[in-house]
Amino acid sequence: MSALLDISKLSLAFRTEKGPARVLDMIDLAVKPGEIVGLVGESGCGKTTLARAILGTLPEGLTEIGSGHIRLDGVDMLRGGKAAESIRGRVVTFVPQDPFASFNPLFRIGTQIADLMRWKAPRPEGRRWGGHRRADEDAAIAMLDAVQLPQPRAILAKYPHELSGGQRQRVMIAMALLPQPQLIIADEPTTALDVTVQAQILGLLRRLAVERGVSVLFTTHDLGAAWEICDRVVVMYAGQTAEIAPREAFFANPRHPYTRMLLDSLPEPGRDPVGIPGGVPSPLTPPGGCRFNPRCPRVTEICRETRPALAEHEGGHLVACHHPVTADAEALYV
Amino acid sequence: MDLVKRFARDKAALLGATLLGLLIIAAIFAPWLAPYPNDVFDFHIERRLLAPAPEALMGTDRMGSDIFSRLLFGARITLMLAGIAVGSALLIGVPIGLIAGYYQSWFSDALMRVAEIFLAVPQIVLAIAIAQTLGPSIQNVILALSLTYWPFWARLVYAETRSMRNEVFVESAVALGASPWRVIVLHILPNIASPIIVRTSIGMGATILTAATLGFLGLGAPPPTPEWGRMIAESREYLPEAWWYALAPGIAIFLTVLGFNLFGDGLRDILDPRTRRSV
Amino acid sequence: MNWLSMVANRLIWFVPTLLGLLAIVFTLSRVVPIDPAFLAAGENASVEQVQKVRERFGFDKPLPVQFLNYVRDVAQGNFGVSMFTQQPIVNDLATRLPATLELTLVAVLIAALIGIPLGVLCGLHRNSWLDHVLRVVTVSGLAVASFWFAMQLQFLFSMKLGWLPLSGRMEGFPPEPVTGLMVVDALIAGDGEALASALRHMILPAVTLALPAAATVVRFTRNGVIGVINSPSVAYQTAMGFPRRVIIWKYVLRMALTATVTQLGLIFGILLAGAVVVETVFDWPGLGAYAVRSILQSDYNAVMGFTLCTGALFVFINLLVDMLQAAIDPRGAA
Ligand SMILES: Nc1ncnc2c1ncn2[C@@H]1O[C@H](COP(=O)(O)OP(=O)(O)O)[C@@H](O)[C@H]1O
Ligand code: SF4
Ligand SMILES: [Mg+2]
Numbered sequence: 001m002s003a004l005l006d007i008s009k010l011s012l013a014f015r016t017e018k019g020p021a022r023v024l025d026m027i028d029l030a031v032k033p034g035e036i037v038g039l040v041g042e043s044g045c046g047k048t049t050l051a052r053a054i055l056g057t058l059p060e061g062l063t064e065i066g067s068g069h070i071r072l073d074g075v076d077m078l079r080g081g082k083a084a085e086s087i088r089g090r091v092v093t094f095v096p097q098d099p100f101a102s103f104n105p106l107f108r109i110g111t112q113i114a115d116l117m118r119w120k121a122p123r124p125e126g127r128r129w130g131g132h133r134r135a136d137e138d139a140a141i142a143m144l145d146a147v148q149l150p151q152p153r154a155i156l157a158k159y160p161h162e163l164s165g166g167q168r169q170r171v172m173i174a175m176a177l178l179p180q181p182q183l184i185i186a187d188e189p190t191t192a193l194d195v196t197v198q199a200q201i202l203g204l205l206r207r208l209a210v211e212r213g214v215s216v217l218f219t220t221h222d223l224g225a226a227w228e229i230c231d232r233v234v235v236m237y238a239g240q241t242a243e244i245a246p247r248e249a250f251f252a253n254p255r256h257p258y259t260r261m262l263l264d265s266l267p268e269p270g271r272d273p274v275g276i277p278g279g280v281p282s283p284l285t286p287p288g289g290c291r292f293n294p295r296c297p298r299v300t301e302i303c304r305e306t307r308p309a310l311a312e313h314e315g316g317h318l319v320a321c322h323h324p325v326t327a328d329a330e331a332l333y334v
Numbered sequence: 335m336d337l338v339k340r341f342a343r344d345k346a347a348l349l350g351a352t353l354l355g356l357l358i359i360a361a362i363f364a365p366w367l368a369p370y371p372n373d374v375f376d377f378h379i380e381r382r383l384l385a386p387a388p389e390a391l392m393g394t395d396r397m398g399s400d401i402f403s404r405l406l407f408g409a410r411i412t413l414m415l416a417g418i419a420v421g422s423a424l425l426i427g428v429p430i431g432l433i434a435g436y437y438q439s440w441f442s443d444a445l446m447r448v449a450e451i452f453l454a455v456p457q458i459v460l461a462i463a464i465a466q467t468l469g470p471s472i473q474n475v476i477l478a479l480s481l482t483y484w485p486f487w488a489r490l491v492y493a494e495t496r497s498m499r500n501e502v503f504v505e506s507a508v509a510l511g512a513s514p515w516r517v518i519v520l521h522i523l524p525n526i527a528s529p530i531i532v533r534t535s536i537g538m539g540a541t542i543l544t545a546a547t548l549g550f551l552g553l554g555a556p557p558p559t560p561e562w563g564r565m566i567a568e569s570r571e572y573l574p575e576a577w578w579y580a581l582a583p584g585i586a587i588f589l590t591v592l593g594f595n596l597f598g599d600g601l602r603d604i605l606d607p608r609t610r611r612s613v
Numbered sequence: 614m615n616w617l618s619m620v621a622n623r624l625i626w627f628v629p630t631l632l633g634l635l636a637i638v639f640t641l642s643r644v645v646p647i648d649p650a651f652l653a654a655g656e657n658a659s660v661e662q663v664q665k666v667r668e669r670f671g672f673d674k675p676l677p678v679q680f681l682n683y684v685r686d687v688a689q690g691n692f693g694v695s696m697f698t699q700q701p702i703v704n705d706l707a708t709r710l711p712a713t714l715e716l717t718l719v720a721v722l723i724a725a726l727i728g729i730p731l732g733v734l735c736g737l738h739r740n741s742w743l744d745h746v747l748r749v750v751t752v753s754g755l756a757v758a759s760f761w762f763a764m765q766l767q768f769l770f771s772m773k774l775g776w777l778p779l780s781g782r783m784e785g786f787p788p789e790p791v792t793g794l795m796v797v798d799a800l801i802a803g804d805g806e807a808l809a810s811a812l813r814h815m816i817l818p819a820v821t822l823a824l825p826a827a828a829t830v831v832r833f834t835r836n837g838v839i840g841v842i843n844s845p846s847v848a849y850q851t852a853m854g855f856p857r858r859v860i861i862w863k864y865v866l867r868m869a870l871t872a873t874v875t876q877l878g879l880i881f882g883i884l885l886a887g888a889v890v891v892e893t894v895f896d897w898p899g900l901g902a903y904a905v906r907s908i909l910q911s912d913y914n915a916v917m918g919f920t921l922c923t924g925a926l927f928v929f930i931n932l933l934v935d936m937l938q939a940a941i942d943p944r945g946a947a
Pocket of ligand 2: 290
């Protein structure tokens with residue numbers, strides 16, 4: 001199956017007062033139709049930047065594309081402009097990190113949904129304008145029902161501040177589904193929510209996406225969340241792709257030293273979590289070669305000089321490392 | 335220092351600093367810069383109302399005095415007047431705001447109510463009333479301005495202190511047994527200094543405008559004090575012939591206030607990120 | 614805070630605030646070094662005449678008693694008699710209030726009609742030449758002494774060019790007073806000549822008064838628009854592919870205007886303070902000019918009447934602004 005979203009060798013920098021911030025470095029990533037991909041990485045590693053690049057909403061004039069391309073349903077999203085605008089909200093939709101700030105506080109939920117549908121809902125040929133209000137409203141209510149919001153009609157009449165965070169994020173998911181997109185980008189959709197509702201929201205997102213055959217690119221800094229809903233996991237470190245693997249293989253058999261250490265740092269019964277010493281480097285002064293090298297226990301000279309290429313191991317398991325961990329080399333570095 | 339560099343990159347703020355520098359130079363060196371330093375008091379009726387010319391750069395006034403010379407001495411009055419007035423308003427308002435904000439009791443409510451009363455009418459009205467009651471003199475203008483300006487500071491500092499009161503570092507200082515005095519001076523004041531400094535610059539500009547207005551209405555220092563507002567008031571009778579008469583003092587007021595405002599805006603950008611003007 | 618308790622809170626503090634104001638001005642009026650009775654009786658009055666005046670006005674009683682008497686009178690709607698116009702102060706205020714209201718309203722209109730569109734334009738085209746030019750203009754508008762600006766306008770448009778009248782409110786006979794607002798009265802009377810005269814007299818003072826207010830409106834609106842454009846809600850709508858024009862002209866504009874409305878109280882304060890000076894320079898027969906004259910003539914009953922009137926107006930305007938804000942912002946007044 002050919003990829004719906006195809007990102008290859010994407011490098012990108014922001015112009016800042018202190019020089020270029022090289023936030024993304026040779027990123028490779030693909031999402032197939034109907035697939036749920038988790039993009040995992042520590043805060044500041046460039047997840048949101050990558051999401052904005054896919055959506056074509058990077059700050060104009062501040063962004064320098066170094067190399068690579070992003071193709072979404074065949075459209076070059078790095079070009080921006082009208083082509084990207086027509087893709088947004090139709091082929092790809094978005095679930096934001098902060099459902100509190102992402103609604104306009106002065107308009108009713110219903111108004112904001114109606115405007116989305118007015119411009120972005122798929123229309124049968126020849127009936128582009130007018131005559132859709134009732135149908136739109138029915139569709140919106142059905143969708144609010146699908147995201148398990150009680151009394152959907154009453155929700156339409158409410159203002160955002162009258163809803164709880166979880167309710168708002170359900171509305172956001174409904175809005176992401178309403179235009180019947182092929183891909184939903186969910187940027188840390190549960191980070192701002194109570195722990196108790198996080199799992200519900202994730203489950204809901206997965207179920208609805210699978211039912212409708214929509215692909216999801218889901219970013220998170222939480223490996224546990226990725227485990228719960230993803231088909232495939234992509235690990236980023238400081239703007240570089242570290243490892244890409246199907247979920248089972250990823251958790252059973254991590255190959256990249258960073259991934260390995262991340263998994264070890266998870267609290268687990270019978271073991272103390274092992275933290276990773278050091279911090280994420282600034283994109284203003286990234287280390288050469290593999291950006292993980294200052295923190296890596298397996299580092300050698302070549303790591304500082306050449307960026308490791310993403311190489312396929314077995315069964316779609318891709319790793320970018322000069323010295324990947326092998327399945328039986330369990331405690332090599334400890 | 336990083337702050338200084340950032341300030342220096344802001345052209346508007348630099349212009350403000352330059353204007354203030356010129357004002358201070360004019361005020362300090364007025365006796366040496368002025369072509370006719372004695373014209374603050376001297377008059378020469380035979381030279382009255384002369385248009386600008388090489389020997390009187392900005393013309394002469396109704397008494398034949400050199401307007402440029404008087405303007406330079408006026409810079410002294412303006413700076414001193416606004417400096418003392420804003421300074422005393424700060425000295426009254428800041429402690430009141432700090433204490434009222436720190437101790438939340440009926441007493442602080444009462445203090446703030448008094449401040450609100452002053453703020454319920456435009457400052458200029460109360461200032462005119464006080465200045466008129468006390469009689470025309472520079473001291474009384476200063477008194478009128480300070481008495482009507484402290485409530486602004488009290489309210490500002492009160493609000494800032496109230497929000498600081500719940501900060502973790504303040505609460506922990508209190509929990510560790512630091513005296514209220516110590517908490518206020520060492521923990522709260524340094525953290526609310528930025529907005530105070532920024533507003534002080536802008537407040538200087540506003541106070542200079544108010545003081546000039548009092549002078550214009552005849553409530554400032556008596557003649558022949560070269561106060562800019564009064565000079566403009568004197569010129570009214572001689573319009574439209576003596577067009578230059580009001581021009582120079584008006585522009586002097588404008589540039590001075592502009593200097594303080596731009597300087598304050600620049601300070602805000604580097605000191606007070608919460609209210610940072612978006613560039 | 615809900616709506617009713619907000620109004621109630623304002624009203625509860627209304628009376629103490631006004632009493633406090635009265636106490637301040639009353640104290641001032643009695644520390645004045647000149648015996649008010651002398652002033653009232655006139656320059657050539659004999660000692661007995663002065664004594665009579667003193668008794669008539671109650672100046673011989675102890676100060677607290679005088680104050681209480683005064684407050685009692687005020688509560689009954691009796692502000693006393695002006696020593697100079699020899700009119701009840703209530704009448705003086707009533708005849709002058711409409712002139713000030715008319716001038717202030719026109720200035721608010723000018724400030725809003727010019728300031729809001731310009732502020733929106735600057736916010737949308739940040740750092741454009743228009744933005745830079747307007748920044749210079751607004752910063753200057755706030756730095757210029759209004760009495761001086763007024764004189765320069767008079768010099769240019771009245772004395773030199775002769776296009777507009779120098780001062781006053783009307784030439785010839787004013788129209789039949791109905792509302793007290795000359796422009797409206799002239800319209801009601803269908804008197805074209807009076808209307809033209811009223812408008813011509815209005816221009817210079819209204820422009821002088823509007824200048825700092827317009828500068829404030831431009832700054833607030835501009836910064837409001839910029840703040841909203843950079844807000845997460847706009848980022849969300851952009852990511853969802855809402856058309857740019859819908860985002861700007863529907864969502865951003867509404868947010869920015871709401872923010873500007875919260876500043877109306879401040880703007881009204883600027884106008885009222887400005888009116889005191891502007892009315893004096895243009896001989897505009899309003900409250901501001903009346904106040905200055907009363908103060909300069911030590912006519913303290915008039916000063917107290919004016920102060921009370923202004924304080925009441927101020928409280929009232931702020932109440933209106935709060936209610937307006939509560940009405941247009943569903944989150945309610947903060
Ligand atoms: N507009 C920008 N200008 C400069 N640096 C930016 C900008 N946006 C993001 N960055 C930097 O890019 C890096 C990645 O940020 P982000 O994509 O938000 O990471 P994440 O979403 O993974 O937490 C951070 O170091 C951040 O400071
Ligand atoms: S490439 Fe080298 S530094 Fe980077 S993760 Fe692999 S071993 Fe570590
Ligand atoms: Mg992020």
